[in-house]
Amino acid sequence: MKEKEVITKYALVTGGSRGIGRAICVQLAKDSDYPIIINYNSNKEAALETLKLVEEAGGTGELLPFNVSNLSEVAQALDSWQDHHENGLIEVIVNNAGITKDGLFMWMKPEDWNDVINTSLNGFFNVTNHLIQKLLVNKYGRIINLVSVSGLKGTPGQTNYSAAKGAVISATKALAQEIAKRNITVNAVAPGFINTDMTGELNEKELKKLVPANRFGEPEEVAHLVSFLASKKSAYITGEVININGGIYS
Template sequence: MGRNVLVTGGTRGIGAAISVAMRDAGHTVIANYAGSEEAAQKFREETGLNAIKWDVGSWEDCQRGIAEAETAAGGPIDVLVNNAGITRDGMFHKMTPEQWADVMRVDLDSLFNMSRPLYEGMRGRGWGRIINISSINGQKGQMGQVNYSAAKAGVIGFTKALAQEGAFKGVTVNCVAPGYIGTDMVAAMPEKVLESIVGGIPVNRLGTPEEIGAAVVYLAGEDAGFMTGSVLSINGGQYMA
């Protein structure tokens, strides 16, 4: 059964792979983006999917964006994938308030901004899926990413708490924590740094965005109704929680 799906940060990297995987699973997909118009247009042309721009860190902008997405989808959103995220890396003793606040706003506040307007409708219909994308660094921490690690750890706490509230109303809330995935951002790392990262992954390779997309498809499906409050660690064995 096809559902209406909204993927934040859904036009590039892991988000684009999730959008395409959900489309291929028979769902109606709306992708949110906040950055490059050129990348969004390329995504539209290559996938045939609708992409709508708004800032997930803004409560007011999310109200507008969600309404536009539901109009485009032809009905209420059944599946929300909170994937949007940014990094503003730096050692903590040099980190600015702006670096901290920017990451918290986009990576953590966005879960409230996006989930809160959709959650009541999911409860009322007795069915819903909220899938949050965290990170291996939200599980183990990472030097130079205190802001990002804190936000992504918060994603896990958000998931576990809301899962308890939504369970008896048919709304599941789960989390995927990817390790190092072969996106353009990771591929742009210096060769020696990349070799060091891969050397620390037991399966001896980067993950693929499609592997994350496949996990999200499962969590969004009818067969995942007994799974809620879970964190799927997809990291090649680099960190075993």
């Protein structure tokens, strides 16, 4: 009798080298048995630092560089990963990679519009679409999309970012309904002001006055929520957008 192949299940975090992505990688390493695939675009040094933190947290991980906005690069990287992990299955997908190129809409350059849309929205498609068939066959999976308060209420100076994140929110709700019967959940997490490189140039002293909790959030707080949504405990939550913003949009 042929022995059943043992499949190793993995969690992929795009944009996992810094900020919220790094915190998610570390939290998943602490809370789950998943080896963590840390995706990054260009900053290998930061990605290696994340890997070190994952290992210090008692987990295992590996780096997988690709630009989420480049369809052929995503396909090539994920296919190559699969070739080297014959019995591997990416069971958790955290679409975290995103960029901002802020500016008033009337002066926005086409490349600033396209770059932001391509990273957040097309990045979600490029990665998730490539991996979803295996999740459907497996009849289990977790897809978690990092969006933003900007995608819910719109933020002036961020028309491109608001458009990209708003689109991912709608995609989350639609896809969740398509695949719920296969035990695959699709949820979005919408952070407000979080202490990361992305918010480093903001005037925290002034902006925190807008937040009922009177402070910026920490990446680890977002990571705890993502880790819960990546677990079996969240099986009856799908198609949801969960705000984590200190009450700024409630």
